[in-house]
Amino acid sequence: MSTxxxxxxxxxIGSHTCDQLLAAGHSVVGLDNFRxxxxxxxxxxxxxxxxxxxxxxxxxxxxxxxxxxxxxxxxIIHLAALVSVQESIQNPELNFRLNVVGTxxxxxxxxxxxxxRVVFASSAAVYGDARQLPLSEKSETRPISPYGAxxxxxxxxxxxxxxxxxxxxxxxxxxxxxxPRQDPKSPYSGVISIFADRLRTGGAPKIFxxxxxxxxxxxxxxxxxxNVIAATAAGLASGVANICTGxxxxxxxxxxxxxxxxAKAPAPVYAEAKASDIRHSLGLPAAAKNEFGFAANVSLQDxxxxxxxxxxxx
Numbered sequence: 001m002s003t004x005x006x007x008x009x010x011x012x013i014g015s016h017t018c019d020q021l022l023a024a025g026h027s028v029v030g031l032d033n034f035r036x037x038x039x040x041x042x043x044x045x046x047x048x049x050x051x052x053x054x055x056x057x058x059x060x061x062x063x064x065x066x067x068x069x070x071x072x073x074x075x076i077i078h079l080a081a082l083v084s085v086q087e088s089i090q091n092p093e094l095n096f097r098l099n100v101v102g103t104x105x106x107x108x109x110x111x112x113x114x115x116x117r118v119v120f121a122s123s124a125a126v127y128g129d130a131r132q133l134p135l136s137e138k139s140e141t142r143p144i145s146p147y148g149a150x151x152x153x154x155x156x157x158x159x160x161x162x163x164x165x166x167x168x169x170x171x172x173x174x175x176x177x178x179x180p181r182q183d184p185k186s187p188y189s190g191v192i193s194i195f196a197d198r199l200r201t202g203g204a205p206k207i208f209x210x211x212x213x214x215x216x217x218x219x220x221x222x223x224x225x226x227n228v229i230a231a232t233a234a235g236l237a238s239g240v241a242n243i244c245t246g247x248x249x250x251x252x253x254x255x256x257x258x259x260x261x262x263a264k265a266p267a268p269v270y271a272e273a274k275a276s277d278i279r280h281s282l283g284l285p286a287a288a289k290n291e292f293g294f295a296a297n298v299s300l301q302d303x304x305x306x307x308x309x310x311x312x313x314x
Contacts, residue, residue: 002232003027005073007058007106008080009045010037012182013121013174016224017077018045024228026050029071031064033057036083041181059102068109075117075231078106085125086274088147099150100157107161117168118158119230124175124216124242124281126152133248134284137173137240144278155240162238170230170292172223175244175283179220179307191251192217195258196308204266209273211252214280216244219298221306226294233292244283245296257301261308 004021008014009030014037021028027050030042034055045051052071058064058080068076081099082088088095103120110118125148126141143149155171162169178190184197195205226243230236252268259265288294298306 001025001027002074003029003071004075004077004231005029005031005068005071006077006079007031007064008037008078008121009053010034010039010041011079011083012041012179013177013220013223013227014079015041015045015181016179016220017079017227018042018051020224020228021231022048022050024232026232028052029054029067029073031056031058031067032080038181038183059097059105064105065109065112068113068115072113073115075119076106076110076115077119077227077231078103079121081121082147085145085147088145088150092146095146095150099147100153103154103157107158110167111161111165115167117170117231117236118162119170119172119227120154120158122155122171122173122240123148123151124173124244124283126155126173127281129278130281133280134246134282135242136284137242137287159238159240168236169238170236171240172226172230173240173242173283174223175216175218175242175281177220177223178217179303182220182307191215192254192258192304192307195255196304199258199262199265202266205255205258205268206271207251207255207268208271208277211255211268211270212250213277214248214250214282216247216281216283217249217254217300217303218243218245218296219303219306221303222296222298226288229292229294236292239287239291241288241291241294242283242285243288243294244285246283246285247300248280248282249300257304261304
């Protein structure tokens with residue numbers, strides 16, 4: 001079994017990734033500064049003796065390099081980042097520091113310490129408002145936000161380092177991730193957790209635009225499993241893969257499914273569309289299947305049921 005270092009370990013995706021790594025028998029070193037992550041997310045991981053947590057900022061001085069040198073991981077799963085498209089527009093300098101400079105720091109730590117593999121949390125935001133769907137890894141990349149541009153630049157940094165210095169880089173282009181531990185009160189939350197929270201408290205969900213915009217929603221359990229496979233499966237080559245379901249769901253349809261879970265749920269209210277929002281997004285999942293055997297297996301109905309049953313704890 002492997003030792004895996006996870007940056008952003010206390011985050012939404014990070015904590016689920018730690019749990020699945022531990023369940024598979026791996027040792028995990030988690031790093032987080034709690035900028036957006038939560039200590040409660042690590043409740044399950046913290047009970048496992050194979051888990052060690054370090055509180056700290058991966059961009060601060062030589063902190064990451066020293067941690068990698070001390071823990072000697074076979075792989076790094078790099079999830080720590082500025083996670084909001086809107087915040088990247090409001091604060092592009094911070095976006096650059098956390099999402100581009102930060103990736104360079106991870107790449108250099110891997111190079112200097114002989115880490116064999118880096119798995120990176122990229123995003124469907126690299127495609128921008130694409131003209132042709134579904135999106136494959138060969139589709140044109142036209143980011144429309146600093147966030148998407150930073151993710152694309154980070155892919156290039158990691159793939160370049162991997163080719164030059166002999167390690168493997170896997171860039172995971174996540175589509176719209178949802179599930180337990182996604183904090184609906186956070187400005188960085190996904191639309192599903194925000195809608196569910198509004199309905200649970202008797203409020204009307206707000207849709208920006210006409211609601212006919214579509215997304216490829218994928219359960220965090222599937223995303224975490226994709227990360228575990230990409231970090232630990234033998235014989236993988238460097239590459240980029242969509243982490244998605246290949247199924248499109250409109251926001252209006254999503255609201256319809258969610259309202260069915262709540263008695264007397266109010267109808268949604270509509271507001272002006274956000275300028276930075278992408279109209280349609282749908283991924284082609286074939287590369288992940290072909291390159292490392294991953295396919296999403298949590299249906300939207302099952303994933304929503306799990307989130308609504310235990311939104312903060314499971």
